[in-house]
Amino acid sequence: MNLSDFNYDLPESFIAQTPAEPRDSSRLMLLDKTTGEIAHHQFSDIIEFINPGDTLVVNNTRVIPARLYAHKPDTGGAAELLLLKKLDATHWRALVGGRGLRAGRKLLLDDGISAEIIEELADAERIIAFSQPIDALLHTAGEMPLPPYIHERLSDPERYQTVYSKDEGSAAAPTAGLHFTPDLLTALRAKGVKFASCTLHIGLGTFQPVRAERIEDHQIHSEWAQLSAQDARIINEAKLAGGRIIAVGTTAARTLETSGILSEGGDPANPSAPLTACPWRPVIAFERETNLFIYPGYRWRVVDAMITNFHLPKSSLLMMISSFATREMIMNAYETAKREGYRFFSFGDAMFIH
Numbered sequence: 001m002n003l004s005d006f007n008y009d010l011p012e013s014f015i016a017q018t019p020a021e022p023r024d025s026s027r028l029m030l031l032d033k034t035t036g037e038i039a040h041h042q043f044s045d046i047i048e049f050i051n052p053g054d055t056l057v058v059n060n061t062r063v064i065p066a067r068l069y070a071h072k073p074d075t076g077g078a079a080e081l082l083l084l085k086k087l088d089a090t091h092w093r094a095l096v097g098g099r100g101l102r103a104g105r106k107l108l109l110d111d112g113i114s115a116e117i118i119e120e121l122a123d124a125e126r127i128i129a130f131s132q133p134i135d136a137l138l139h140t141a142g143e144m145p146l147p148p149y150i151h152e153r154l155s156d157p158e159r160y161q162t163v164y165s166k167d168e169g170s171a172a173a174p175t176a177g178l179h180f181t182p183d184l185l186t187a188l189r190a191k192g193v194k195f196a197s198c199t200l201h202i203g204l205g206t207f208q209p210v211r212a213e214r215i216e217d218h219q220i221h222s223e224w225a226q227l228s229a230q231d232a233r234i235i236n237e238a239k240l241a242g243g244r245i246i247a248v249g250t251t252a253a254r255t256l257e258t259s260g261i262l263s264e265g266g267d268p269a270n271p272s273a274p275l276t277a278c279p280w281r282p283v284i285a286f287e288r289e290t291n292l293f294i295y296p297g298y299r300w301r302v303v304d305a306m307i308t309n310f311h312l313p314k315s316s317l318l319m320m321i322s323s324f325a326t327r328e329m330i331m332n333a334y335e336t337a338k339r340e341g342y343r344f345f346s347f348g349d350a351m352f353i354h
Helices: 043-048 135-141 175-179 182-191 229-240 250-263 316-324 327-339
Strands: 027-031 038-042 055-059 061-063 067-071 078-086 091-097 106-108 114-120 125-130 167-170 194-200 223-227 245-248 286-290 305-309 350-353
Touching: 027 043, 027 327, 038 043, 038 327, 043 182, 055 229, 055 250, 067 135, 078 125, 175 305, 182 194, 194 229, 194 250, 223 250, 229 245, 245 250, 250 286, 250 305, 250 316, 305 316, 316 327, 316 350
Parallel strands: 027 350, 055 194, 055 245, 061 167, 245 305
Antiparallel strands: 027 038, 067 078, 067 106, 078 091, 091 125, 106 114, 114 125, 194 223, 223 286, 305 350
8 A cells, every 4th residue: 555545634733732631521533443434422431332341451551751851071062862762771772862963972961970872773763871770860850752743841741641551661652541530440440341451662663654655665663562461361351251352542452463463373573474363362471572563454353442542644553543444434534533623643532443
């Protein structure tokens, strides 16, 4: 398929700059992926559309306050570091901002900590070596790494975390989960809805536009993901009992489908290989990097329904949900969302594809 098939026009006024307050007051579009029928609700209404015995699978990753400011000791010039992935105690992969940030460049941060760029990667990515572990510094001097299309300052950093966030490691939030409140989660449990967790530490590559003209030629980024044996058991038992597996966000969906491919003995890098699904074990526990790229033509193995936000044009996330429904349904839903005044992207409204 061509990249242009996943482009759409979005005036900047549609991009949400602040989160909804309260969280579950955002809007919710229902999309029936069988008929294409669309309905409009508030997110708190989602309890009406999730049944007893269904299982919500959430990504419990927590965003690192990973934006750090530094300066060059020889010139005083400013530099910015956006940490993407911890490699060991003192080495990180990061995006850099500033002039002359080449291999060998030394930088100074707060608390007397120094850093050196030791390797140049693609574009603005670098490998950074710090003079000491910086985990504590992140929580005193680090800023929340909001996406570049959000220009408003976030007064409460917790509004860019889900209420169930647990394991630090992401450079961005799993935004579909931002709509849930503790009260809504409690009400869903009381209704008989089951919950399972997974972890996928989100890199900024998740949100970057695809550049290959043929989307099949795109080299997807890898992200660390994990599904525990306990949560795999919850999902397998729910699936066998006839309940739906509902992914809260594309990152949870990517983790679940990675697990489904591994359960078949397959390779997430080649999900189209013909494999035989195991009916009593649709997922297995795993902990590894995943480079699963889901686009139209993909065979879904685990996820039955999905809660998601409205995604950027030409993004791999838009391609994923176009695989879950159809491209035509999704593009029609996006045009409907614009006509109805929905808010887009990280702090925007939600869609329930079922």
